[in-house]
Amino acid sequence: MHLLASQIAAATGGTLHGPDVTVDSASIDSRTAHAGQLFVPIVAARDGHDFIAAAVDAGSTVYLTDREPDPTIAATAVRVPDTAAALADLGRAVRATLPGSVVGVTGSVGKTSTKDLLAGVFATRFRTASSQKSFNNELGLPLTLLGAPDDTEAVILEMGARGVGHIAELCSIASPTVGVLTRVEAVHLEMFGSLDGVARAKGELVESLPSDGLAVLNADHPLVIAMRDRTSARVLTYGLDPTAEVRATDVVLDDQLRASFTLHSPWGSVPVRLGARGEHQVGNALAAAAAGGGVGVPVEQIAAGLLAADLSGLRMELSTTDAGVTIVNDAYNANPTSMAAGLSALARLTAARRFAVLGTMAELGDDGPAAHREVARLATDLGITVIAVDEPAYGDDVTHVSGIDAAVDALGPLGEGDAVLVKGSRVAALERVADALA
Structure with missing residues (x-):
């Protein structure tokens, strides 16, 4: 969105210092700043004010600051009391100018994939902007709004939470007209305390919707469908x-783990083929179909959008090495539900031997040890050999190693017909194993 520096000052209650120039987006990272951007220095573990000069050198024409502007920095400054709060205020200001649908998507698992599929569906009929990667918090969400083109007709926003009240805060910025709930699972229990706590936090999205809005709820999950009240x-x-009301029948997977099914909806039925891999993506696709159909996207265009959706990386990426080894790189994140989906997908592959290189599942609280053991048991039941990287909680029946090189060594010689799943929470960064194997 194009904004004048004076408009930024007005939206944030700030003071303008310098020429009234225009920006077209915003950044909180000087390493990705470019010409015509607003730079927002966030005070966290590192003070973003230390990188204002670098952002301006990279092309930022306006910056926020909570202190006296530096006269040696050749850019317009807007002085505000708090830069993070000002970023949220800018998000609200931009949201107020959007004429079309704003879709919020949340849930314990599947948020990013559903966001990608939603963007694919909405883009078949509307000029659509969506969250980059997993820009799903109080910083990423307003950055997405600020980065939306001026002619945007729909915005798809992923919404994460670290506790009760966080999604309500995001909704106060985004004012969503459509809310999509994926699943409520025992994920991040260190933050929420219980499954009911997770449901309470995620349901803040549907509570924020206007009476003429649309709530899209997963009928397969009692804690989600209960949110209709x-x-x-x-x-x-x-x-x-x-x-x-929107459901799938005749689900089949091809040899690349891509699902096909018949979509049934109040607007008609249509065959669907997904570009996303894994049977668990069927539910995410149905969520996107329901939201799209609910705002008027025809079923034929829904099917086309689901196939063409641009998917985020490190999620069920399937490749084959020159030696004929199949690698399933699902290393972006992990929890018990997504682990089960990844292992089930691996078991569906035609393979002589199946291996899973697994990292920790973080933020499970007291349920963590039992959850890791259950994943190991599932792998054994599916005939999958587990190599656990720096996580003893998987138990005694798996191979334990420390470090990426040791994980690759533990796999031993691999050849045609072997298949390897790589999966763990983000802190494990196990994509390095997939890179090494490739």
Whole structure:
């Protein structure tokens, strides 16, 4: 969105210092700053004010600051009391100018994939902007709004939470008209305390919707479908449950783990083929289909958008090495639900031997040890050999190693017909194993 520095000052209650120039987006990272951007220095573990000069050198024409502007920096400054709060205020200001749908998507798992599929569906009919990667917090969400082109007709926003109240805060910025709930699972329990705490936090999205809005709820999950009582918005349900208004039948996977199915909806039925891999993506696709259909996207265009959706990296990326080894790189994140989905997908591959290189599942609280052991048991039941990297909680029946090189060594010689899943929480950065194997 193009904004004048004076408009930025007005939206944030700030003071303008310098020429009234225009910006077209914003950044909080001087390493990615470019010409025409607003730079927002965030005070966290490192003080972003230390990088204002670098951002200006990279092309930023305006910057926020909570202190006296540096006269040696050749850019317009807007002085504000708090830069993070000012970024949120700018997000609100931009949101107020958007004429179309703003879709918020949240849930314990599947947020990013569903966001990508939503963007694919909405883009078949509307000029659509969406969150980059997993820009799903109080910084990433307003950055997405500020980066939306001036002619945007729909915005897809991923919403994460670290506790009760966080999604309500994001909704106060985004004012969503459509809310999509994926699943409520025992994820990040260190932050939420219990499964009910997770549901309470995620449901803040549907509570924020206007009475003429749309809540898209997963009929396969009782804690999600129960949220229909927490919203005044119209409700559409999706899932494999036969009572769901948007549902799938005849689900099959091809040899690349891509699902095909028949989509049934209030607007008609249509065959669908996904570019996303894994049977678990069917539910995410149904969520995107329900949201799209609910705002008027025809079913034929829904099917086209689901196939063409541009998917975020490190999620069920499938490749084959020159030696004929199949690598499933699902290393972006991990929790018990996504681990089970990844292992099930690996088991569906035609392979002589199957290996899973697994890292920690973080932020599970007291349930962590039992959850890791359960994943190891599932792998054994599926005939998968587990190599656990720096995580003893997987138990005694798996191979334990420390470090990436040791994980690759533990796999031993691999050849045609072997398949390897690589998966762990972000802190494990196990994509390095996939890179080494490739």
